[in-house]
Amino acid sequence: MNRIPVRVTVNGEPTEHDVEPRLLLVHHLRETLRLTGTHVGCDTSNCGACTVLLDGEPVKSCTVLAVQADGHQVTTVEGLAAGDGRLTAVQEGFRREHGLQCGYCTPGMIMAATGLLAAEPDPPEHRIREALEGNLCRCTGYQMIVNAVRWAAAHAGETFDVATGPRQAEGAA
Amino acid sequence: MIPARFDYHRAADAAHALALLGELGDEAKLLAGGHSLVPLMKLGLAQPAALVDVGDVRELSYVDERDGVLAVGALTRYRDIERSELARRLVPILAHATGRIGDPQVRARGTIGGSLAHGDPAADLPAVAVATGAVMVVRGPGGERHVPAREFFRGFLETALQPDEMLVEVRFPASGVEPWAYEKFSRRAQDYAIVGVAVVRGPEPGIALVNMDSTPVFCAAASAALGRGEEARAVAELAAADGRPPSDLNGDGAYRRHLARVLTERAVRAAAI
Numbered sequence: 001m002n003r004i005p006v007r008v009t010v011n012g013e014p015t016e017h018d019v020e021p022r023l024l025l026v027h028h029l030r031e032t033l034r035l036t037g038t039h040v041g042c043d044t045s046n047c048g049a050c051t052v053l054l055d056g057e058p059v060k061s062c063t064v065l066a067v068q069a070d071g072h073q074v075t076t077v078e079g080l081a082a083g084d085g086r087l088t089a090v091q092e093g094f095r096r097e098h099g100l101q102c103g104y105c106t107p108g109m110i111m112a113a114t115g116l117l118a119a120e121p122d123p124p125e126h127r128i129r130e131a132l133e134g135n136l137c138r139c140t141g142y143q144m145i146v147n148a149v150r151w152a153a154a155h156a157g158e159t160f161d162v163a164t165g166p167r168q169a170e171g172a173a
Numbered sequence: 174m175i176p177a178r179f180d181y182h183r184a185a186d187a188a189h190a191l192a193l194l195g196e197l198g199d200e201a202k203l204l205a206g207g208h209s210l211v212p213l214m215k216l217g218l219a220q221p222a223a224l225v226d227v228g229d230v231r232e233l234s235y236v237d238e239r240d241g242v243l244a245v246g247a248l249t250r251y252r253d254i255e256r257s258e259l260a261r262r263l264v265p266i267l268a269h270a271t272g273r274i275g276d277p278q279v280r281a282r283g284t285i286g287g288s289l290a291h292g293d294p295a296a297d298l299p300a301v302a303v304a305t306g307a308v309m310v311v312r313g314p315g316g317e318r319h320v321p322a323r324e325f326f327r328g329f330l331e332t333a334l335q336p337d338e339m340l341v342e343v344r345f346p347a348s349g350v351e352p353w354a355y356e357k358f359s360r361r362a363q364d365y366a367i368v369g370v371a372v373v374r375g376p377e378p379g380i381a382l383v384n385m386d387s388t389p390v391f392c393a394a395a396s397a398a399l400g401r402g403e404e405a406r407a408v409a410e411l412a413a414a415d416g417r418p419p420s421d422l423n424g425d426g427a428y429r430r431h432l433a434r435v436l437t438e439r440a441v442r443a444a445a446i
Contacts, residue, residue, distance in 0.1 A: 022176045022214075024175070045278075046363065051278055057252065058278050063208055063212060064282065065207065067183070067226065068228055071229070130277070131277055133363050134275065134279065
């Protein structure tokens with residue numbers, strides 16, 4: 001079986017593995033690197049649950065071969081919180097605004113929203129909706145997800161303690 | 174879903190890609206952004222023995238203005254076309270239609286050359302290339318040849334490209350492609366068009382339909398009628414009579430003709446402003 005060396009910087013850490021060319025990036029992340037925060041949803045590049053940042057742009061990792069990421073930077077949902085575990089504004093926004101119910105689509109939603117806010121720090125609501133066009137949620141009806149992204153835009157650059165509950169964090173903020 | 178096994182080759186530049194294609198013959202497929210090919214491979218509908226990855230060949234990623242054309246490198250990603258000030262100014266229908274492909278994640282990966290070489294009649298850019306009268310620059314072992322977009326698409330997922338050739342650039346007329354309109358109808362925001370239409374009014378009008386046949390459809394009679402200044406309704410009737418629309422779960426042929434008429438009428442009116 002032919003294997004190809006793949007060097008990807010994942011969440012800031014250089015990684016190197018020999019992989020089969022047909023290995024999908026999402027499986028490389030979940031199975032080789034054990035980063036299971038990135039979900040496989042539809043597996044047909046529709047639902048966006050597998051969204052990660054590739055060189056800062058949201059992509060669907062079920063439709064990228066791991067070999068295509070060679071030499072590039074990947075950020076997964078595990079890479080958002082800083083080393084001290086403090087959440088980004090997007091992560092905290094989803095918590096505050098109840099931007100999830102079952103949570104399956106959430107890592108992809110958060111990565112798509114993170115990519116949007118990096119490019120457009122203060123997007124109008126229609127831009128948020130366009131940026132999340134490739135992410136399906138079957139629970140929330142999207143409004144609360146949009147609210148979560150708006151909340152994140154309003155708190156750009158702040159970080160949040162994961163241990164404090166939303167109520168206490170409200171007082172602290 | 175996991176693709177069948179294949180041999181993988183990474184091209185350092187366009188010359189290397191052509192050399193690999195020459196070596197591997199018609200067993201090999203070029204892999205650009207992979208957003209048409211990889212889904213087909215995952216479904217088992219495409220099983221190339223070898224892939225030549227040109228995704229990191231940056232020399233073919235550019236949007237330039239030269240000699241009256243907007244020259245777009247074949248490996249320019251949708252995102253870069255959508256954001257290109259030059260494309261938006263000179264060939265706005267291209268920038269607009271590119272911004273309506275799939276969703277943001279797809280546009281971060283897919284390339285113009287990948288879409289055109291794939292030749293899916295349901296895709297947006299083939300019809301835009303046909304309507305604007307774009308020219309494909311094709312490079313092979315014997316050098317370069319130019320193929321008008323209106324002669325490039327030969328059948329379902331079939332183009333004028335030979336197995337040892339690659340599309341390197343797409344040239345759009347940098348003037349005369351306004352006013353314009355692009356209309357597409359799909360059930361969900363990210364879906365392929367059930368039917369779409371690209372209309373360029375310009376001195377040389379061009380109307381092309383998306384997903385109304387096994388190739389993008391150049392509507393010669395409707396384009397001529399638009400040039401004569403006929404009414405939107407009459408132009409739309411002519412466009413809707415073109416092509417041999419497929420029937421599938423999204424709609425039958427008659428419904429597609431209905432959509433083609435409505436969308437063309439709407440686009441012709443929009444392109445009048």
